[in-house]
Amino acid sequence: MDTLDLIDRKIVAELMRDATLPVSQIADKVGLSQTPCWKRIQKLQEQGVLTARVALADPDKLGFGLTIFVGIEAPDHSADWREAFAKVTRDMPQIMEIYRMAGEMDYLLRIAVPDMAAFDTLYKRLTDAIPIKNVTSHFAMERIKFTTAYPVNTSAKP
Incomplete structure:
Protein backbone atom coordinates (compact mmCIF):
# COMPACT_ATOMS: atom_id res chain seq x y z
CA MET A 1 0.00 0.00 0.00
CA GLN A 47 -7.37 -0.27 1.04
CA GLY A 48 -8.30 -1.37 4.55
CA VAL A 49 -7.04 1.86 6.15
CA LEU A 50 -10.57 2.53 7.41
CA THR A 51 -11.85 -0.76 8.79
CA ALA A 52 -15.18 0.22 10.38
CA ARG A 53 -17.31 3.12 11.52
CA VAL A 54 -18.70 2.56 14.98
CA ALA A 55 -20.31 4.36 17.90
CA LEU A 56 -18.37 4.41 21.16
CA ALA A 57 -20.39 3.76 24.30
CA ASP A 58 -19.83 4.36 28.00
CA PRO A 59 -19.24 0.90 29.54
CA ASP A 60 -20.59 1.99 32.95
CA LYS A 61 -23.88 3.15 31.45
CA LEU A 62 -24.21 -0.21 29.68
CA GLY A 63 -23.60 -2.13 32.88
CA PHE A 64 -19.98 -3.12 32.22
CA GLY A 65 -18.41 -1.46 35.24
CA LEU A 66 -15.47 -3.83 35.68
CA THR A 67 -12.51 -3.84 33.29
CA ILE A 68 -9.87 -6.52 33.71
CA PHE A 69 -6.56 -6.92 31.92
CA VAL A 70 -5.65 -10.60 31.91
CA GLY A 71 -2.22 -11.96 31.14
CA ILE A 72 -2.18 -15.53 29.80
CA GLU A 73 0.85 -17.78 29.75
CA ALA A 74 0.37 -20.61 27.26
CA PRO A 75 1.37 -24.16 28.17
CA ASP A 76 2.97 -24.48 24.73
CA HIS A 77 3.30 -22.44 21.55
CA SER A 78 1.93 -24.91 19.04
CA ALA A 79 -0.36 -23.98 16.19
CA ASP A 80 -3.00 -26.31 17.64
CA TRP A 81 -3.05 -24.48 20.98
CA ARG A 82 -3.12 -21.05 19.31
CA GLU A 83 -6.04 -22.10 17.10
CA ALA A 84 -7.95 -23.56 20.05
CA PHE A 85 -7.31 -20.40 22.09
CA ALA A 86 -8.53 -18.19 19.25
CA LYS A 87 -11.66 -20.31 18.77
CA VAL A 88 -12.56 -20.33 22.48
CA THR A 89 -12.00 -16.61 23.00
CA ARG A 90 -13.77 -15.62 19.77
CA ASP A 91 -17.02 -16.87 21.32
CA MET A 92 -16.66 -14.74 24.46
CA PRO A 93 -17.94 -11.23 23.70
CA GLN A 94 -16.80 -9.96 27.12
CA ILE A 95 -13.22 -10.31 25.83
CA MET A 96 -12.89 -7.00 24.02
CA GLU A 97 -9.28 -7.23 22.82
CA ILE A 98 -6.59 -9.89 22.59
CA TYR A 99 -2.91 -9.28 21.87
CA ARG A 100 -0.18 -11.88 21.39
CA MET A 101 2.75 -10.51 23.35
CA ALA A 102 6.51 -10.74 23.62
CA GLY A 103 7.95 -11.00 27.10
CA GLU A 104 6.68 -12.59 30.31
CA MET A 105 3.09 -13.15 29.18
CA ASP A 106 2.04 -14.71 25.91
CA TYR A 107 -1.37 -13.02 25.55
CA LEU A 108 -2.98 -9.91 26.99
CA LEU A 109 -6.77 -9.67 27.12
CA ARG A 110 -9.00 -6.71 27.89
CA ILE A 111 -12.24 -7.92 29.40
CA ALA A 112 -15.38 -5.93 30.28
CA VAL A 113 -17.98 -7.44 32.62
CA PRO A 114 -20.65 -6.15 35.00
CA ASP A 115 -19.04 -7.41 38.20
CA MET A 116 -16.70 -9.90 39.87
CA ALA A 117 -19.22 -12.75 39.66
CA ALA A 118 -19.45 -12.31 35.89
CA PHE A 119 -15.64 -12.30 35.64
CA ASP A 120 -15.45 -15.47 37.73
CA THR A 121 -17.91 -17.18 35.38
CA LEU A 122 -15.87 -16.11 32.34
CA TYR A 123 -12.61 -17.14 34.04
CA LYS A 124 -13.98 -20.64 34.75
CA ARG A 125 -15.34 -20.97 31.22
CA LEU A 126 -11.99 -19.94 29.73
CA THR A 127 -9.82 -22.13 31.95
CA ASP A 128 -12.15 -25.14 31.59
CA ALA A 129 -12.15 -24.84 27.79
CA ILE A 130 -8.41 -24.83 27.13
CA PRO A 131 -5.23 -25.65 29.07
CA ILE A 132 -3.48 -22.51 30.34
CA LYS A 133 -0.18 -22.46 32.21
CA ASN A 134 -0.79 -19.23 34.13
CA VAL A 135 -3.43 -16.50 34.37
CA THR A 136 -2.73 -13.10 35.92
CA SER A 137 -5.59 -10.65 36.33
CA HIS A 138 -5.29 -6.89 36.85
CA PHE A 139 -8.43 -4.97 37.75
CA ALA A 140 -8.82 -1.41 36.51
CA MET A 141 -9.87 1.00 39.25
CA GLU A 142 -10.27 4.06 37.03
CA ARG A 143 -10.05 4.80 33.32
CA ILE A 144 -7.94 7.94 33.12
CA LYS A 145 -7.50 8.15 29.35
CA PHE A 146 -9.23 6.33 26.53
CA THR A 147 -9.11 6.95 22.81
CA THR A 148 -9.52 4.96 19.65
CA ALA A 149 -7.90 7.65 17.49
CA TYR A 150 -4.29 7.08 16.47
CA PRO A 151 -2.06 10.20 16.56
CA VAL A 152 -1.93 10.63 12.79
CA ASN A 153 0.42 13.36 11.58
CA THR A 154 -1.84 15.97 9.98
CA SER A 155 0.84 18.59 9.43
CA ALA A 156 2.64 19.15 6.15
CA LYS A 157 5.94 18.42 7.88
CA PRO A 158 6.96 14.75 8.18
Missing part, protein backbone atom coordinates in the same frame (compact mmCIF):
# COMPACT_ATOMS: atom_id res chain seq x y z
CA ASP A 2 1.15 3.52 -0.75
CA THR A 3 1.98 5.92 2.03
CA LEU A 4 -0.97 8.18 2.84
CA ASP A 5 -0.65 11.73 1.65
CA LEU A 6 -1.50 14.73 3.84
CA ILE A 7 -5.14 14.95 2.74
CA ASP A 8 -5.73 11.22 3.35
CA ARG A 9 -4.18 11.55 6.81
CA LYS A 10 -6.42 14.53 7.56
CA ILE A 11 -9.50 12.58 6.40
CA VAL A 12 -8.57 9.62 8.58
CA ALA A 13 -7.93 11.89 11.57
CA GLU A 14 -11.33 13.58 11.17
CA LEU A 15 -13.14 10.25 10.86
CA MET A 16 -11.36 8.86 13.93
CA ARG A 17 -12.50 11.93 15.90
CA ASP A 18 -16.10 11.74 14.67
CA ALA A 19 -17.29 9.23 12.06
CA THR A 20 -20.74 10.84 12.00
CA LEU A 21 -19.49 13.98 10.25
CA PRO A 22 -21.11 14.53 6.86
CA VAL A 23 -18.73 14.26 3.91
CA SER A 24 -19.31 17.95 3.19
CA GLN A 25 -17.86 18.92 6.61
CA ILE A 26 -14.91 16.55 6.25
CA ALA A 27 -14.25 17.97 2.79
CA ASP A 28 -14.27 21.53 4.18
CA LYS A 29 -11.86 20.59 6.96
CA VAL A 30 -9.37 18.91 4.60
CA GLY A 31 -9.61 21.40 1.73
CA LEU A 32 -11.45 19.32 -0.88
CA SER A 33 -14.81 19.46 -2.55
CA GLN A 34 -17.36 16.83 -1.55
CA THR A 35 -17.00 14.34 -4.43
CA PRO A 36 -13.20 13.98 -4.34
CA CYS A 37 -13.39 13.67 -0.56
CA TRP A 38 -16.00 10.89 -0.80
CA LYS A 39 -13.87 9.08 -3.41
CA ARG A 40 -10.85 9.24 -1.08
CA ILE A 41 -12.92 7.87 1.82
CA GLN A 42 -14.08 4.98 -0.39
CA LYS A 43 -10.48 4.31 -1.47
CA LEU A 44 -9.32 4.34 2.17
CA GLN A 45 -12.01 1.76 2.94
CA GLU A 46 -11.04 -0.41 -0.03
